[in-house]
Amino acid sequence: MFRAILYTQWKWSRFPLLLGVLAGFALPLLSVQRVSSVTGYWQTRTMLASVQAWGILYPILGASLALLVGALAWAADHRGRHVYALSLPVPRWHYALLRFGAGVVLLAAPVMAVWIGGILATATVTIPTGLHAYPTMLAARFALAVFVTYALFFAISAGTVRMAGYVLGALATVLVVEVITNAAGAHVSLLENLLLALVVWPGPLDVLTGRWMLIDV
Amino acid sequence: MSSAIEIRDVHYRAGKAFEIRDLALNVPTGSMYGFLGPNGSGKTTTIRLLLGLLRPRQGIITVLGGSIPREAPRVLARTGYVPELPHLYPSLTVAEALHFHAAFYPTWDWKWADELVLQFQLDRGGLLSRLSKGEMGKLEMLLALAQRPELLVLDEPTDGLDPVVRRDVLTAVLDYVSQQNATVFISSHLVHELERICDWVGVMDRGRLVAELPMHSFKNGIKRLRVLNAPALAGDTPFVVLSRDAANGSAETWVVRGWQPPMSQWFTGVGATLKEVIDLDLEEGFVELLRTFRVPQA
C-alpha cells in the first residue's frame, strides 16, 4: 500500500525532486569553488564569506522543495475532489499518514544529496587551521528544515477549502484590526508579531533562519 | 430476506437548494437494484451517503452489515464503486492505475483483471488523461470488478458511452453477477437500460424515494386503459388512477397503477366500458409515476 502511494507521489513530484537533488548536491560544491582559487592568508576569510553567502540558498532550497512536494502530495486528490481517495478502503488518517510518509521518504533524496555534496566539497578543499567542516550537521539541519516546512505545507494542503477560508479570514481580520488601530493612533504590530512568532525560536520556522555554514570555526 | 444496503430515515442537506428527506431504502442481498431518477433527483448524493463519502444529518445507513460511516473502510474493502465522473489520477498509466488500486484490495484478482484488460482492449501504457470517455468507463468498471466485490455500486456507469461500450460494460457486470451472486446497485436515468437487467427498482425525485418495488410489479402494475363513458368521479377504485385524459368523444385514457385483470369488473359496476388494456414499458411507467408524484406538490 505504501509502495503504491510512494510511487504516485514520486511520479507527481519527480521533476522538482530531481532538480532538488541536483541543486542539493551542487550547493556545497559551489560554495567552496571560489575558495580553491584563493591562497594564503585570505583563504580563511574568503572561505567563511563564500560559505556564508551560499548558505542562504539551503533554507530556500529546502522550503521550496517542501512546498512543492507537500502541495503535490494532495494536488491530484484535490482535482478529483477526494472521491477516489475517500472510496479506498482505508481510514482517512491512515491515508494521510501514507501520503505524509511517502513525502518524507522522497525528501530524503535531496537531504542525502546535500550530505554527499558537503562531504565531497569539504574533501576537495584545504580547510585552513581553525576552521572545521560540518557536512553531517549541515545535512541534519537541512533535513529538519525540510521536514518541518514539508509537514507545515502538507498540513495546509490537507485542509479543506473551508478551512483555508477560515485561515485567510483570520489573517484578513488581523490586518484590518491593525490598520484600524494604527489609524486610531495606537501602535499595534499584530502581523509583525505573528511573523516573528513563526521565525523566532521556538517558532516552527526558526530552523530556517540564521547562518548555514558548511565550514565554520 | 437479508439486505445488502439498508437506509432508514436519512436526512441530508447540501446548501439551501437541495436536501434528502426521510430516505428509506432497502436493497436485498443478491439483487440488481436499479436506482432511477431524473438528473438532480439525489441519486449520486444517496450513493455517496451509502459509501460514507458524505455524512448524513440523521438516520441509519447499513451496508453489508456494517454501519456507515463508522465502518466505512471495512465495507469499502468489499464494495466496488464506479462513480459518475472519472476520479482516477490522470497522470498514471492504465497499468499504474491497476497496481495502485490493487494495493488497497486484498481480494484483487490479477488474472481476471488481465482478462478484462484484453476484453476491454485497454492499452496498459496509455495515460489516463488521454483515454477516451469509453475507455475510461471500461477502466473504472474493470477496477471495480477485479477486486471481486460483494457489492457493486455503479453511478451512471454507462452515461455518455457509445452503445458498443455500454454493452461491453453491462455484459461484464452481468457475467460477474452470474458467477458471484453479488449485489448490484446501479443508478441511471436511462430507463431502458435498467429494464433489461434489474430485478428491483427504486425511483428518486427531488430528494425523496418515490417508489421501491420489484421490477416485475413495477412493469406489470402500470397500465394504460381506454375507457368509454367513464364516470365523472372515479370514487373508490381497486387500483390507483395516476392520470385521466379525454380522448375523442366519450372515450378517455387512464393511466393506473396496481392493475390486475379481475379489476375490469369495476368498470361494469359504474356503467363504463373498458375497451382496451395497454402494457406500458418501464420508461412510460417511470414518467407517469413522476408526473403523479409532482402534481400534488404543485
Place this chain on the structure above:
Amino acid sequence: MSDVRRLALVALAAGLAAAPAVRAQTVSELRERVRRLEQAYFAAQAVAAPADSAARQSNFVPRDSATAGGLHVFAPRIAVANAREGAERAWSMLQSIFGTEAGILANTDFALQLERPSQVVAAPQEARRFIAENSATDIANRLVWEASQILSARLDRRLYIWMGGAIVPDPHPGWLLRATYIDLLSAPSPAARRCYLGALDGCRDAFDLPPTAESFRRWYGPAERRLIVQEIIAGEDIQLVPELYRDCVTRGDDSACVRLLQRTAESAIPAPLGRPMRIGLVQFALEVGGPGAFHRLTAAAGQPVDAQFAAAADMPLDSLLAVWRGRVLAARPEPVTLESKGAWVALSWGVIFGLLALRSTRWR
C-alpha cells in the same frame, strides 16, 4: 519640529549653499569640502542651540532626581523610577571597568530627555543631557555611554587615538570576545595568524603595539598588501598614480604597493584587529588589573602606549597578551550548525503539523 531635525535642516541648507556644482573631485578637494561642511554645521549648531534652549525652557516638565553611587540624574517624574534603576545598573557597570575613578562622575549632573513621550526637564547649564526611552535598560545604556565619554577623556591622547574611541563598558562582553576570535582566525594577516597560533609577537604586531608609523608593514605581507591595494583601497588617489597601481597589482611589485599604501590614509587600511578589539584589549587590561587599574592607566599618561597597558594590568604586556589570547580562544563561538535544543523543537513542530494533517477530514 525637534531641535535635532531643525539643526540638521539648517546644517543641510548651509552645506548646500556652500557646495560647488557637482563635478568630479579629487580626494583632497573632497576633504576640503568636508571641512567646510563641518564649519557650516558648527555655525548652524551655534545658532540653533540658544533657540533650542529657549524652546526647551518653555516645554519643561516637572522633574525629580535619581542618585546611584556617583551618578546624579535629573529625570521627568514619569521616568524617575526607571532612571533610578537605570542609574544603579549603569553605576555597577562603570565601577566594574573604571573602578574608584568612576567617583569623579559625582562632579557631573546628567539630565534625561525622554524620547517617547518627548519630555525635557530643567537642569543646570553644565549638566550633560542624554536622550533615552522610558526604560531602565535604555537609560542605563545611554548613561553608561555618556559617563564613559567623560572618563575616557582622562586617558592619554595617544592611547585614545590608538583605541579609536572611548572605553564603554559592555553589559554583554561575550560577543566581543567571539568577534575577536573570528577576526584573529580569519583576518588576512600573517601577524593575526601568528597570534592565533600562539606567537605573542604576532599579537603585538596585529595590535600595532607599540604604535608604528607604517603599521601595514607589521600587519600584512607582500601578497596581502597587493590584494589590499587591488580590492580594498583601489580609490581615486591610486588612480592618480596609475603606473604605481599597475606595478603593484599587475606586476606584483611590493615596493610599489608599499608606496601606494604610504599615500593612503591610515584609517583606510583595514587593521586585522580593529577598533572594537583594541578597546576590548584595554577593557581586558582594566578587568585584569582590578579596581585600581583605571587609576594606574591615567597615571601612566605620557608613557608609551604598551607601558600604559602594563601599568593598568599590573603585569608585563606579553603576559597580558597571553592571558587575553587564552580568553579569546576559550570564547570560540559555537559553530553555526545544529543545537540539540533547536533540533528537538523543530522535530516537535514537524510532528505537530504531521498530526494536524492526519486529522484531515473526510467530510468535504
